[in-house]
Amino acid sequence: MIAELGHLLAFLALAAAAGQSVLGLTTGGETVRRLAVASGMFSLLAMITLIICFVRLDFSVALVAENSHTLKPLIYRIAGAWGNHEGSMLLWCLVMAGYGAAAGLFMQPGKLRDRAIGVQGLLTTASFAYLLFVSSPFTRLIDAPFDGGGMNPLLQDPAVALHPPMLYLGYVGMSFVFSLAASGLINGQIDREWAKRTRPWALFAWSALTIGIALGAIWAYYELGWGGWWFWDPVENASFMPWLVGAALIHSLIVTEKRGGMSAWTVFLAVLAFVLALLGTFLVRSGVMTSVHAFATDPTRGIVLLVGLGLAGGAALALFAWRAPTLKPGPEFDPVSREGALVLNNLFLSVAAALVLVGTVTPMILQWLGDTGMISSEAASLSIGEPYFQLTLAPMVAILLLFMPLAQAATWRKAEVSPLMKWLAPAAVAAVVAALVAMAMGGWGLWLGFGVLVGVWVVFGVGFDVMRRVGPGGAGRFFRMPLTVWGMAIAHLGIGIFVIGATVETATRTERTFPLKPGEIAEMGGWTYEFLGVSPVDGPNYTALRADIKVTHGGSTEIIQPETRSFPVARTSTTEVAIRKTLTGDVYVALGDQVRDVPGSWRIRIAQHPLIDWVFGGAGLIAIGGFLSLAARVRRRSPAHAADTEATTGQGPAVPASTPA
Amino acid sequence: MRKRSQRLWLIGAAALLVTGAGALAVVGLQGAVAFFQSPSDIAAKGASSYHQSIRVGGLIEVGSQKHGDGGKLLTFTITDGKHTVPVVFEGIPPDMVKEGKGVVAEGKFDASGTLVASRVLAKHDENYMPKEAYDALKRASEEEGGDAAYVKEPTT
Numbered sequence: 001m002i003a004e005l006g007h008l009l010a011f012l013a014l015a016a017a018a019g020q021s022v023l024g025l026t027t028g029g030e031t032v033r034r035l036a037v038a039s040g041m042f043s044l045l046a047m048i049t050l051i052i053c054f055v056r057l058d059f060s061v062a063l064v065a066e067n068s069h070t071l072k073p074l075i076y077r078i079a080g081a082w083g084n085h086e087g088s089m090l091l092w093c094l095v096m097a098g099y100g101a102a103a104g105l106f107m108q109p110g111k112l113r114d115r116a117i118g119v120q121g122l123l124t125t126a127s128f129a130y131l132l133f134v135s136s137p138f139t140r141l142i143d144a145p146f147d148g149g150g151m152n153p154l155l156q157d158p159a160v161a162l163h164p165p166m167l168y169l170g171y172v173g174m175s176f177v178f179s180l181a182a183s184g185l186i187n188g189q190i191d192r193e194w195a196k197r198t199r200p201w202a203l204f205a206w207s208a209l210t211i212g213i214a215l216g217a218i219w220a221y222y223e224l225g226w227g228g229w230w231f232w233d234p235v236e237n238a239s240f241m242p243w244l245v246g247a248a249l250i251h252s253l254i255v256t257e258k259r260g261g262m263s264a265w266t267v268f269l270a271v272l273a274f275v276l277a278l279l280g281t282f283l284v285r286s287g288v289m290t291s292v293h294a295f296a297t298d299p300t301r302g303i304v305l306l307v308g309l310g311l312a313g314g315a316a317l318a319l320f321a322w323r324a325p326t327l328k329p330g331p332e333f334d335p336v337s338r339e340g341a342l343v344l345n346n347l348f349l350s351v352a353a354a355l356v357l358v359g360t361v362t363p364m365i366l367q368w369l370g371d372t373g374m375i376s377s378e379a380a381s382l383s384i385g386e387p388y389f390q391l392t393l394a395p396m397v398a399i400l401l402l403f404m405p406l407a408q409a410a411t412w413r414k415a416e417v418s419p420l421m422k423w424l425a426p427a428a429v430a431a432v433v434a435a436l437v438a439m440a441m442g443g444w445g446l447w448l449g450f451g452v453l454v455g456v457w458v459v460f461g462v463g464f465d466v467m468r469r470v471g472p473g474g475a476g477r478f479f480r481m482p483l484t485v486w487g488m489a490i491a492h493l494g495i496g497i498f499v500i501g502a503t504v505e506t507a508t509r510t511e512r513t514f515p516l517k518p519g520e521i522a523e524m525g526g527w528t529y530e531f532l533g534v535s536p537v538d539g540p541n542y543t544a545l546r547a548d549i550k551v552t553h554g555g556s557t558e559i560i561q562p563e564t565r566s567f568p569v570a571r572t573s574t575t576e577v578a579i580r581k582t583l584t585g586d587v588y589v590a591l592g593d594q595v596r597d598v599p600g601s602w603r604i605r606i607a608q609h610p611l612i613d614w615v616f617g618g619a620g621l622i623a624i625g626g627f628l629s630l631a632a633r634v635r636r637r638s639p640a641h642a643a644d645t646e647a648t649t650g651q652g653p654a655v656p657a658s659t660p661a
Numbered sequence: 662m663r664k665r666s667q668r669l670w671l672i673g674a675a676a677l678l679v680t681g682a683g684a685l686a687v688v689g690l691q692g693a694v695a696f697f698q699s700p701s702d703i704a705a706k707g708a709s710s711y712h713q714s715i716r717v718g719g720l721i722e723v724g725s726q727k728h729g730d731g732g733k734l735l736t737f738t739i740t741d742g743k744h745t746v747p748v749v750f751e752g753i754p755p756d757m758v759k760e761g762k763g764v765v766a767e768g769k770f771d772a773s774g775t776l777v778a779s780r781v782l783a784k785h786d787e788n789y790m791p792k793e794a795y796d797a798l799k800r801a802s803e804e805e806g807g808d809a810a811y812v813k814e815p816t817t
Contacts, residue, residue, distance in 0.1 A: 355685070595732035
């Protein structure tokens, strides 16, 4: 019965969302709010029923039969509910309806809220219609099988269990930012008040997206067993493009909120972030490309998604083209000013997103042209990888980040650069010294020196900016810094740390494969690895071979145990690497297969990943900074904290406080 | 600063940036892409005619996987049913690289005509063949004398 209940709940959620969109876009009022909350609740209950089906292993539900198995541990039975196409579409619907419900609960009543909920209702209705009529997770089987088909073992992992919910909070969150933009355009009200009320949602979605992408990278790092964390795979790029545009958006919203400027551009970015999120979904889910995300490809699914993408994107851009000319330009500003700096930020981030887009879709377009016979199949099959992205993005990001410390300190309207020199000169010296040291230690690679230079410049730039803001007041003032400044400083610090980590890791990672017999020792980078042997181990739904390796470094010894697991149900094997963390990076050991023709000898891959935690830690700091910035805005609603409003203006001329919330 | 000059520098900065980015993209697309070739393409042109990095797709020939240099290297041949390409790879490939399965190897040829792979790709689960591998098999079988048994739809 429970699957039918879930089916019914999904229909109720659809009905509530449809009502919410009609009322939201016409009369508005309290009922809109109630319907949005109801739609969210129904979606949540539908998701819970699906999870119950998975936990109870109800194999009469087709989805459970295909994707679960009696031997699967509980946590992956739960995560299995969204580790497949239909279940993840239900999660998508839940997050979409959830944003509508959250708006109903947390936004002040008014036209902006009602119409945004209305537009969100349209999107939610469309998503539920797609779910129920094209890919229902609640379909029953007439003959329930005795056991299920199991889940892709690569996805049975804690990081990847959390990856879809976080990614969707970000990805689908862009839909609500879009709804707010559409609402503002319909109301003819894209002003400082609009920006002020939109920015928390954009910050939340973007920060969640940051965490979702980082979780995917962490999973790739230790689960795929080759120690890479970013492959410029179209699946990754699909989430990276909305991230870049979202980053531009949260910055341009500052200009709109504080100065009333760039309103048309800000709205355009809100639309674009959502369109790119949809494009990403299309690329990932339609079977245009194959990846771990293309759970099952089905041409009709791709066409439905493409039509949805065209409709939503086209309607949004049409609305924008119709209303944008009525938007008022903001007050004038000097090129050297905070506005000017934020414009530059936006230009660079958007162009970076465009470069990623070109690199991602060019092979697909050529492939399509080749399939239709318009160009030769040889010209059609090319692949664009890391060299392209490195060559095109590195200069963009580098220039953007070189300006960042200056931009942070710039004042509104017109800024003076010369007073900043006494703060930035030491940062420049530190950056050059750090780059030379890194190159001397890491083999004089140009990329390495360049990346460290930029990263250290950013880190010190943030540090000196904070010191400048605190002034001579000392520690007391440091801890009383407004949350918005903390948010910005921590996010920017995260960028610097990420850049240092990413370039050092990529440029100086080392890996080698050693054929070892029990008792033999391998040496690499000051570490010794003694191979003790391989023994069989049984897991809940797999059998494994586990190697014992004695690792010695500077007097301390430890046994680490990499495994290869073989999953009989899925007829797949996975590599479970053993990672030993140190202050300066990871030692990463993977067990390969037995050497052919040499009995008793195993292939063992040993790698060193310097500063790898800086990569993930930097991404974490970026997200924390985003959430702090959001917290500052939520707190400011209470009048007691109205003083915070001045925060981001730094030492600039006081800007009149925006209309009280 | 007047409105007009504000707009002018904005447009100027944007134009400069877009031109620079466009130039970078063109250079990047010319130099940094790897074209896909099937074993038959390579047999027709000769391995020595490739100077750039290429991607080769097909099936790993059954019985061809060996370990070289005492176990440090993995060697195998990629077949499309008509022609084969020898590949050498240093390291441990992804779990799903197995004999008889689809694979894509990316790298450059050495003087002896062996592809020195920098990356070996397979998919993350059992029921999949990389599209490029599938296309290579299909193309080879469409020509006369190809082994039609190799062609089955990718079962994704």
